[in-house]
Amino acid sequence: MKHFDIAIIGLGPAGATLARLLDGKFFRVAAIDKKGADSSFQKPCGGLLAPDAQKELAKFNLTLPKDILVDPQIFSVKTIDLKNRITKHYQRMYLNIDRSKFDSWLISLIPKNVKIFKNSICQYMLKTQRGFKIVFDENGHKQEITADYVVGADGADSFVRRMFFPKFNIRKYTAVQQWFKDEHQKPFYSCILDPENTDCYSWALSKDGHFIFGGAYPVSNSREKFERQKEKLSELGFKFPEPVKTEACMILRPNSFTEFCLGGGNVFLIGEAAGFISPSSLEGISSAFKTAKILGDIFNKHKENKHRAYASASRGLRFKLAAKLIFKCPFIYDSAFRKAVMNSGIKTIRTEE
Incomplete structure (x- = not known):
């Protein structure tokens, strides 16, 4: 010993x-x-390094090795409000990493x-x-x-x-995520808000030839809510072939x-x-x-x-x-607040399809 x-x-x-x-x-x-x-x-x-985390690395005087970065590097997030049927793009400075x-x-x-x-x-x-x-x-x-x-x-x-x-x-959720071979024409990063299935959010991301979809769900029936959300997104053009792998864990909020x-x-x-x-x-x-x-x-x-x-x-x-x-949370997760903010066009960007 x-x-x-x-x-x-x-x-x-x-x-x-x-x-x-x-x-x-x-x-x-x-x-x-x-x-x-x-x-x-x-x-x-999802493997995105947020600006706050980048700032902390800078304080440590650390530089990120290039082999940690993956393709593609995406500079906007497509935010999809399924309840209000609104989609907007916002600039984000995340690093897509392994x-x-x-x-x-x-x-x-x-x-x-x-x-x-x-x-x-x-x-x-x-x-x-x-x-x-x-x-x-x-x-x-x-x-x-x-x-x-x-x-x-x-x-x-x-x-x-x-x-x-x-x-x-501490308030707990179940995170569920699946990896797929990416069949979309263009890579993208999405944030999905769908209060019918979760009062938190879900994410979709292109990464090194794969497409990742995941979300945080209330613990009860989390996998069923995850699958229901996939069905909704399929109607919007999201492509979900057979999953390469499925991951799940507890997260705190x-x-x-x-x-x-x-x-x-x-x-x-x-x-x-x-x-x-x-x-x-x-x-x-x-x-x-x-x-x-x-x-x-x-x-x-x-x-x-x-x-x-x-x-x-x-x-x-x-x-x-x-x-x-x-x-911050009310403007993201309260449906009425979110609708007003997204429709206002504040900090949105226009993208070419």
Whole structure:
């Protein structure tokens, strides 16, 4: 059994960034990640890097390798309001990326002093007098380590959050996504709003010869709602041949300022595991970077009350995300507001068919 100062569970953008930022001179760090040696990413994600996430990469003085970018790079989003029968185009500065390669790149930046356990799934954790005992399966073999601190960076269905904060509730959805061979004449990116099937949104995107369609749906009957939406879009000219693959997972969508779980008792949660995801766009990579940077600074500066410092330093981000429920979500998800905004033509662009 090996002892570490900090154990990070999950090496998505939040966990990989924290592992990179922690000072190896002072901390023995372990990272447990379920991805294998190829770091393959298998969950519903359109794979678009939003401007907020690009800004955080710039703050880290990181440049994106070109092999992470995929074809095509699309500069507008076709927003389709199925209820009001309105379609408008809006300029967007997203980068179309290979999400699996993006995560692999972030992991490659982690210094060698961090002990990474790949292809590993946590079985259970125990609070001990010395800290925490963590038992996990690594490539079919049982492993045990101990740590003074545990950081949950393991996404919406966080094992760490379920283990230590089982009563904490954050609004949940099921994301369903399918990949198809792209049979459309022109590549495009669409945002679909369809209150009949979800009070959130769906997306459609061309990527490296494939066409991706996915959406976030209330947990009950999510797959049926997904299929009903495909039928509606087929009538508008969307082409859905036999799917190449189907992906599904839980996602969080905070519904108030109180729906963030930061942790407690030497357990910390960062990124989506804590609920840090935009309730309007479901973008979470920028918040993953931000919360990892906040917590990394707290550890590196050896703050005495780390939980209080984390709550204080993340307050602005929590207010920013919660404010979107008041100032942004109604104009996207309320049918009457959305109709007025789209018909106004504000920030729309005309495209040649």
